[in-house]
Amino acid sequence: MAAKSIISRPVYGTLSPQPGKHHLFIADAEGALAIADMAKTAPDRFFDGAEIVFIPGPDDKHVAALEALKPARFHQAPSFASLLPRLKQTLDNAHMGLRLYLAGTEGLIGQAMQVALDAGIDHTAIQTEHRGSLARRVQCVHCKGITENVTTQPATCSHCGLLLLVRDHYSRRLAAFQGVCINAEDRSEIPPIEEVFR
Amino acid sequence: MSTGTTKLDVVVSDVVPVNELVTRFHFRRRDGELLPTFSGGAHVVVEMRDGDRTRLNPYSLMGSPLDTREYTISIRRDDVGRGGSLFMHRSVRPGLEMVISYPVNLFSLDLRAKKHLMLAGGIGITPFMAQTAQLAGEGGNFELHYTCRTASLGTYADVLQQRYGRRVRLYHDDRGERIDLDRLLSSQPLGTHLYVCGPAGMIGWVRERAAALGWPPETVHFEHFAAPQPGLPFDVTLAISGKTIRVGEQQSLLEAIEAAGVDPPYLCRGGVCGQCETNVIASDGKFIHNDHWLSEEDHRSGCKIMPCVSRFEGKSLVLER
Ligand code: FES
Numbered sequence: 001m002a003a004k005s006i007i008s009r010p011v012y013g014t015l016s017p018q019p020g021k022h023h024l025f026i027a028d029a030e031g032a033l034a035i036a037d038m039a040k041t042a043p044d045r046f047f048d049g050a051e052i053v054f055i056p057g058p059d060d061k062h063v064a065a066l067e068a069l070k071p072a073r074f075h076q077a078p079s080f081a082s083l084l085p086r087l088k089q090t091l092d093n094a095h096m097g098l099r100l101y102l103a104g105t106e107g108l109i110g111q112a113m114q115v116a117l118d119a120g121i122d123h124t125a126i127q128t129e130h131r132g133s134l135a136r137r138v139q140c141v142h143c144k145g146i147t148e149n150v151t152t153q154p155a156t157c158s159h160c161g162l163l164l165l166v167r168d169h170y171s172r173r174l175a176a177f178q179g180v181c182i183n184a185e186d187r188s189e190i191p192p193i194e195e196v197f198r
Numbered sequence: 199m200s201t202g203t204t205k206l207d208v209v210v211s212d213v214v215p216v217n218e219l220v221t222r223f224h225f226r227r228r229d230g231e232l233l234p235t236f237s238g239g240a241h242v243v244v245e246m247r248d249g250d251r252t253r254l255n256p257y258s259l260m261g262s263p264l265d266t267r268e269y270t271i272s273i274r275r276d277d278v279g280r281g282g283s284l285f286m287h288r289s290v291r292p293g294l295e296m297v298i299s300y301p302v303n304l305f306s307l308d309l310r311a312k313k314h315l316m317l318a319g320g321i322g323i324t325p326f327m328a329q330t331a332q333l334a335g336e337g338g339n340f341e342l343h344y345t346c347r348t349a350s351l352g353t354y355a356d357v358l359q360q361r362y363g364r365r366v367r368l369y370h371d372d373r374g375e376r377i378d379l380d381r382l383l384s385s386q387p388l389g390t391h392l393y394v395c396g397p398a399g400m401i402g403w404v405r406e407r408a409a410a411l412g413w414p415p416e417t418v419h420f421e422h423f424a425a426p427q428p429g430l431p432f433d434v435t436l437a438i439s440g441k442t443i444r445v446g447e448q449q450s451l452l453e454a455i456e457a458a459g460v461d462p463p464y465l466c467r468g469g470v471c472g473q474c475e476t477n478v479i480a481s482d483g484k485f486i487h488n489d490h491w492l493s494e495e496d497h498r499s500g501c502k503i504m505p506c507v508s509r510f511e512g513k514s515l516v517l518e519r
Contacts, residue, residue, distance in 0.1 A: 020412020021384065096386040097412035120312040120389015125414030 012130040017042040020099040028055035030132030031104025032062035091119035107137040110175030134197040139176040238329030239305035255282040258324040262331035274321040305421035312389030314340040319396020345369040426450035451505035469507035483512010
């Protein structure tokens, strides 16, 4: 669980079954386990009205655990980008009564929430649970490029190559943390690079 | 001066009968200036000086927020109520100078919503008059469902239909027409917010169905003007001001405290906003909590009371006021 530091830093909860007719789950990797855990407290036939969209890790781990819940629909995708059009369409056609559950990495939760906010769902109405890697999605404040899966502090911007201090400042609109050049005065100064967001 | 209740000196500029039960009142500022801006859903508290009694009742502003030359409210006559509406209907005439509070909004639109679904029952239509005017001016997406007992008691139904056409749907009790609520709620696009104003029973029904159908509580807004319930007279000691007062049968605890010259905070006078919350220092008797603000636990504890709507029966009551 990520520590709370400054206000914009997202805080995640624990998935719990909500009243409603349609339940949409979006998860990646270990997020599947959050869904499986929640299922233990869900009412009977809860998953009859549920759709699970899952981005498994490289070894297809946890797919069987989700299938065992027998959701009305189950869909797998190789990456968030690949499921984006489908997700947008689902939300565009959805009605009030749809409940959204996001579980897994911060990158997944943040990006899915971004789409949901666009669709008109308030962030307080979305269930989230962080599981698995603490890797961050980071926006370089200088070139605006976004680097996925950042685990080190500082980190190198994959677009402009600057060495970035990854801040806790989080933008819900961009679903990304802000990275600020750490050695602007003297580029030859390279502080020790540590893996901190594992 | 109480929180959020700065006063305005106004003159009644018009009194217009609307139907057998409802009358509309228009107010302008005595100094001829514009009135303060407000947003759809706001109410004002009207001070009624009726002989040696002063009543303060909240009423929704129903005019367009885009026009602040005058404020308009509509009041349904309640023949068995505590007399506020009867006073307005019988004694208020154009030219009368009155005092009203600044507008307060406890029922505002959430402008982030993609669509606004409004449900009104009876005189609960008034806040929607202002909200629809505000949204229409901004090109907002709304739909209004309005239930009334009979066509002739469908206050402003004609005006609304003329203004907004098919965006307004009417239901008449005497024709057995009823909102197909579950269907209506289940067919709303994502990002819709729900607003309901009307009798307590209707609000309870709509909130319960919305919750069961998966509407997050943040998307469901409601307003109910609960008039204080009459009851047995009782005595209260106000610890801070050192006064002992009697609350009459037809008087609310808040009104009695005000009559004693103490100026406690309030906003809604209907048991929903939380402003008037008061600590109980000692009590020997039974509380009659009529508010929607305190939790069940607070009610049971006997340590807090909302004087705008709640009463007491018993030997003694000491409040921190
Ligand atoms: S004045 Fe609002 S709860 Fe009493």
